[in-house]
Amino acid sequence: MIPGPPSSIRIRYSEVDRMGLLYHVNYLEYFEVARSDWIRWLWKPYREIEDEGFALVVIEANIKFISPGKYDDLIEIVVSASEWGRSRLIFEYTMKRASDGRKLAEGKTAHCFIDKFGKPIAMPDKLRELLTGHPHINL
Amino acid sequence: MIPGPPSSIRIRYSEVDRMGLLYHVNYLEYFEVARSDWIRWLWKPYREIEDEGFALVVIEANIKFISPGKYDDLIEIVVSASEWGRSRLIFEYTMKRASDGRKLAEGKTAHCFIDKFGKPIAMPDKLRELLTGHPHINL
Amino acid sequence: MIPGPPSSIRIRYSEVDRMGLLYHVNYLEYFEVARSDWIRWLWKPYREIEDEGFALVVIEANIKFISPGKYDDLIEIVVSASEWGRSRLIFEYTMKRASDGRKLAEGKTAHCFIDKFGKPIAMPDKLRELLTGHPHINL
Amino acid sequence: MIPGPPSSIRIRYSEVDRMGLLYHVNYLEYFEVARSDWIRWLWKPYREIEDEGFALVVIEANIKFISPGKYDDLIEIVVSASEWGRSRLIFEYTMKRASDGRKLAEGKTAHCFIDKFGKPIAMPDKLRELLTGHPHINL
Numbered sequence: 001m002i003p004g005p006p007s008s009i010r011i012r013y014s015e016v017d018r019m020g021l022l023y024h025v026n027y028l029e030y031f032e033v034a035r036s037d038w039i040r041w042l043w044k045p046y047r048e049i050e051d052e053g054f055a056l057v058v059i060e061a062n063i064k065f066i067s068p069g070k071y072d073d074l075i076e077i078v079v080s081a082s083e084w085g086r087s088r089l090i091f092e093y094t095m096k097r098a099s100d101g102r103k104l105a106e107g108k109t110a111h112c113f114i115d116k117f118g119k120p121i122a123m124p125d126k127l128r129e130l131l132t133g134h135p136h137i138n139l
Numbered sequence: 140m141i142p143g144p145p146s147s148i149r150i151r152y153s154e155v156d157r158m159g160l161l162y163h164v165n166y167l168e169y170f171e172v173a174r175s176d177w178i179r180w181l182w183k184p185y186r187e188i189e190d191e192g193f194a195l196v197v198i199e200a201n202i203k204f205i206s207p208g209k210y211d212d213l214i215e216i217v218v219s220a221s222e223w224g225r226s227r228l229i230f231e232y233t234m235k236r237a238s239d240g241r242k243l244a245e246g247k248t249a250h251c252f253i254d255k256f257g258k259p260i261a262m263p264d265k266l267r268e269l270l271t272g273h274p275h276i277n278l
Numbered sequence: 279m280i281p282g283p284p285s286s287i288r289i290r291y292s293e294v295d296r297m298g299l300l301y302h303v304n305y306l307e308y309f310e311v312a313r314s315d316w317i318r319w320l321w322k323p324y325r326e327i328e329d330e331g332f333a334l335v336v337i338e339a340n341i342k343f344i345s346p347g348k349y350d351d352l353i354e355i356v357v358s359a360s361e362w363g364r365s366r367l368i369f370e371y372t373m374k375r376a377s378d379g380r381k382l383a384e385g386k387t388a389h390c391f392i393d394k395f396g397k398p399i400a401m402p403d404k405l406r407e408l409l410t411g412h413p414h415i416n417l
Numbered sequence: 418m419i420p421g422p423p424s425s426i427r428i429r430y431s432e433v434d435r436m437g438l439l440y441h442v443n444y445l446e447y448f449e450v451a452r453s454d455w456i457r458w459l460w461k462p463y464r465e466i467e468d469e470g471f472a473l474v475v476i477e478a479n480i481k482f483i484s485p486g487k488y489d490d491l492i493e494i495v496v497s498a499s500e501w502g503r504s505r506l507i508f509e510y511t512m513k514r515a516s517d518g519r520k521l522a523e524g525k526t527a528h529c530f531i532d533k534f535g536k537p538i539a540m541p542d543k544l545r546e547l548l549t550g551h552p553h554i555n556l
Contacts, residue, residue: 013295013453013463014303014446018189018349020296024197025167029431032164036430036489046430047489050157058163061202068196068257071296072453072464118207152314152324153307156430157437157488164431168292175291175350185291186350210435211314211325296467302475303449306442328435335485336441341478346535396485 001092002134003080004041007034008098011073022069027105028061031093034077035109038091042081042130053116054124056089060110067097067104074098084131087113087120140231141273142219143180146173147237150212161208166244167200170232173216174248177230181220181269192255193263195228199249206236206243213237223270226252226259279370280412281358282319285312286376289351300347305383306339309371312355313387316369320359320408331394332402334367338388345375345382352376362409365391365398418509419551420497421458424451425515428490439486444522445478448510451494452526455508459498459547470533471541473506477527484514484521491515501548504530504537 009030017023039046039056049056069075076096083090093107115121131137148169156162178185178195188195208214215235222229232246254260270276287308295301317324317334327334347353354374361368371385393399409415426447434440456463456473466473486492493513500507510524532538548554 012446012450014301014449016296017291018294018296018298019194023292024200025164025171025292028164028167028200029429032431033429045489047487055158057204057207059204061163061167061200061204063200065196065198065200070464072462151307151311152434153310153440153442155435157433157435159435162431168290171292172290184350186348209325211323297472302478303442303445306445306478310442333436335482337482339441339445339478339480339482343474343476343478346474 001080001082002042002131002136003078004038006076006078007037009033009075009077011069011071011075013071016071019068020071022071022073022104024063024065027063027065027095027107030075030077030095031061031063031079031091031107031109034079034093035091038079038081042134043127049124054121055114055116056111057114058109059088059112061107062109063105063107065105067102069095069097069104075104081131082108084123084128086122089113089123140219140221141181141270141275142217143177145215145217146176148172148214148216150208150210150214152210155210158207159210161210161212161243163202163204166202166204166234166246169214169216169234170200170202170218170230170246170248173218173232174230177218177220181273182266188263193260194253194255195250196253197248198227198251200246201248202244202246204244206241208234208236208243214243220270221247223262223267225261228252228262279358279360280320280409280414281356282316284354284356285315287311287353287355289347289349289353291349294349297346298349300349300351300382302341302343305341305343305373305385308353308355308373309339309341309357309369309385309387312357312371313369316357316359320412321405327402332399333392333394334389335392336387337366337390339385340387341383341385343383345380347373347375347382353382359409360386362401362406364400367391367401418497418499419459419548419553420495421455423493423495424454426450426492426494428486428488428492430488433488436485437488439488439490439521441480441482444480444482444512444524447492447494447512448478448480448496448508448524448526451496451510452508455496455498459551460544466541471538472531472533473528474531475526476505476529478524479526480522480524482522484519486512486514486521492521498548499525501540501545503539506530506540
């Protein structure tokens with residue numbers, strides 16, 4: 001597991017439903033925002049990866065909704081890279097409310113590196129090095 | 140399994156990412172649109188259920204992304220109620236492109252009925268009857 | 279004015295706010311969905327326009343919110359091309375609830391044709407012909 | 418004009434279109450995020466206002482799109498209260514890219530205070546005091 005520093009997101013008005021709760025679909029978007037932060041933290045902005053002609057596409061996603069987030073809550077998400085293979089990479093997520101530390105959700109997403117034609121390719125060497133050489137690693 | 144008639148959704152400009160592909164988070168929103176259609180088809184508009192003080196909240200979601208949808212593609216989603224218990228209900232989803240029948244995604248969501256205080260409650264009797272008495276049922 | 283046939287959109291659960299009303303930002307997205315329908319109706323799918331290397335970018339938008347749309351309401355939007363110049367095109371919108379015909383919003387968006395480098399270019403000849411030769415035209 | 422401190426938003430992957438540019442509808446959502454910051458800064462969290470049974474609904478919005486924001490750009494938005502009446506309040510917005518100060522958009526939104534039945538009501542006294550007594554005021 002290689003956890004990054006927590007990402008903070010304040011729940012927007014547009015993101016809650018008619019019960020005033022974070023709409024369930026947006027948890028997955030929050031995971032993505034946090035994952036981008038993680039990639040920037042460990043390696044470089046995801047924008048640069050795509051500009052070089054690669055993409056890290058999502059092939060599976062799992063979310064467990066534990067307790068609802070409310071409008072204007074400040075949320076903290078910790079992302080960890082938990083497993084990887086030749087072209088695959090798996091992330092795990094824990095989402096909490098900052099004010100009381102209550103866990104709101106957990107999740108897992110599986111990804112694959114592809115080239116600009118959509119073909120799966122090996123993970124860039126630099127990223128593999130950063131993952132393998134990371135001091136926090138304990139898969 | 141109690142499959143409903145397919146729901147049709149055309150992929151909006153706002154819903155694709157910079158690769159021109161349906162942004163992964165929106166698959167989960169499409170599942171919800173199709174689930175609402177299913178509930179309307181089997182029983183009544185979900186709006187009425189919430190207006191009576193109940194809600195069917197999502198407690199877990201799983202999505203397998205198989206092939207990407209593109210901007211302006213017409214999508215068909217078949218939803219089936221696949222399992223249920225006292226207050227729980229599980230739906231499964233198959234999402235295809237209408238033009239060539241290509242499967243784009245599969246998914247599963249688990250739900251729980253709650254009252255207006257957020258407490259889990261038994262599924263409304265009428266829905267249980269409709270589920271149990273449905274001719275297509277083969278769990 | 280060249281009005282197209284009304285576009286129908288059912289308000290999604292994700293699109294309402296904590297008051298159960300269509301979130302104001304989504305009116306602008308609905309205008310876009312209806313505008314795409316209009317372009318498809320008068321000319322061809324907007325997807326093809328972009329695939330040929332052009333884009334019709336928004337340079338100004340104005341929305342008047344008259345009465346709120348509610349979750350699950352069926353909405354009808356009529357789009358009209360109301361003015362155009364060398365590279366500019368202006369659309370006007372009227373949005374009603376289908377069930378009672380109540381007007382929910384009016385709007386206006388101004389657009390400019392650009393090439394793939396972002397430079398303004400003249401409107402494609404074919405579109406100009408369709409606009410100018412249209413029987414409903416009364417600017 | 419009563420400008421607040423700039424609000425910062427990083428453009429999310431989900432918020433750009435197939436050209437990699439901030440989707441036009443999201444400018445209006447960014448205005449709202451910045452307006453919430455402004456209300457929190459001058460007065461108190463908007464959440465509390467709604468919890469007390471009031472709402473500040475949008476009745477008109479105008480956006481001028483000047484230069485496109487790109488995925489991962491850090492954006493700064495300055496909101497100013499520019500005019501107000503008995504129940505109305507007008508905000509103006511300037512949106513810039515943080516890295517080069519380039520202006521991306523300008524906008525204006527008009528709002529009205531309503532009670533829980535949707536009736537226009539007078540602006541809360543406390544807010545009127547804060548607006549009128551503010552040292553930066555020069556309408």
